[in-house]
Amino acid sequence: MAADPSGLRARKKEQTRIALSWATIRLAVERGLANVRVEDIAAEVGVSPRTFNNYFASKGEAIADRELQRFRQFAAALRERPADEPLWPAITAAVLDRYALTGETDGGSVEEVDETARRRWVEGVRLMIAEPAVQRDLAAAYAAAEEQLAVAVAARTGTDVDRDMFPRLVAGAVGVALGTARQQWMRDQSVPIADLIVDALAQVAGGLPTP
Amino acid sequence: MAADPSGLRARKKEQTRIALSWATIRLAVERGLANVRVEDIAAEVGVSPRTFNNYFASKGEAIADRELQRFRQFAAALRERPADEPLWPAITAAVLDRYALTGETDGGSVEEVDETARRRWVEGVRLMIAEPAVQRDLAAAYAAAEEQLAVAVAARTGTDVDRDMFPRLVAGAVGVALGTARQQWMRDQSVPIADLIVDALAQVAGGLPTP
């Protein structure tokens, strides 16, 4: 479904999925989620309102989808790391590879935007994230993604997803680390997010020692 | 709001809140969430449908509320642990105190229920939890509760919730541990949940070493 380049068809589908997701985010950031109707999003993408619900069950889900995809890509990246690499270095590398370096900040073109616009955007995102509905779906998306990550971890460590808590604990811990890093970054963008991620992962991997 | 025995009023309020929550859970477990309307829940508790939404914004939120309260109680318990106790032992003790020992299994009376009924209940819960809507609100509830826990951890370790990632990482890790333990227990009830919790917390506190 996600990485399925089978037909030209699936590509188109994935394209509208992404378009819908971005449109939702953009509008929500600009006007606030409450002032965005499904109708608007559909119009923005040039598709029927009914179709929106074919892809997403709610606006929140559409918003969370980008984050979900990133997390999934990262899980996939982990799977393709050399098998003999120790777990935590592999995770860190995979995260930095697929998660932090993508320079996607906006709906399409990246480029340099003037500073005030960037601030406005970040603030908008902060407000959007604060929205209860978004929190819900975002959290759920993380949970779903962690499932996949847990499988990857299990494969790598020779543990069993159904019997051992280990893979799920690792997946969950990674999710927490990434989420916390993101949160921290939104609060203060003076430190690069990659550094925060590395730091958070290190703390988790180190057993959260009291500083 | 939660632990506010100020007036006789708040008590009553908390009572209906709990009643609504349990009623929602019970009905959802029995018939499946989709077959429970707000109207039914309200009727069960003897209150107006409109009132349900005064307490909860959705059925999912009502369901998640019990778990949220437990988590909050646990955060409170942590706050009252001796300040010189090391972090992780304090957390473990607080969890076992407030989280695992409450013998609440059903809407009210505990007692011994016959085995098949218990299994039916657990299975019902499993299905309920699997419901996307419930997953959403449950995850959100955890996130909210972790916020409080983070504050407690910060106070105990002399860190700052706004500047250090540490307290949030710890809170998140604890949440993951509890969630994973609960999940594991639902899959196989042969191991007491308290043991699973202790195990999960120990793994997290130990830096998730590959077994």
Next chain:
DNA sequence: AGGAAAAGTTGCGCGACACGCAAACTCCTG
């Protein structure tokens, strides 16, 4: 104690949403 104020509940109503269903349309396969 008594009455005003604060807090909670209820009924009404509306805008929006989630989703089933079936028809129209599009792309793939042989």
Next chain:
DNA sequence: CAGGAGTTTGCGTGTCGCGCAACTTTTCCT
């Protein structure tokens, strides 16, 4: 190029979520 699987779309419907404005109950102040 024709059959069929996969998608989009319009329509209809059952619920929601919540604002608003009475109405009732508790609390507080003098």
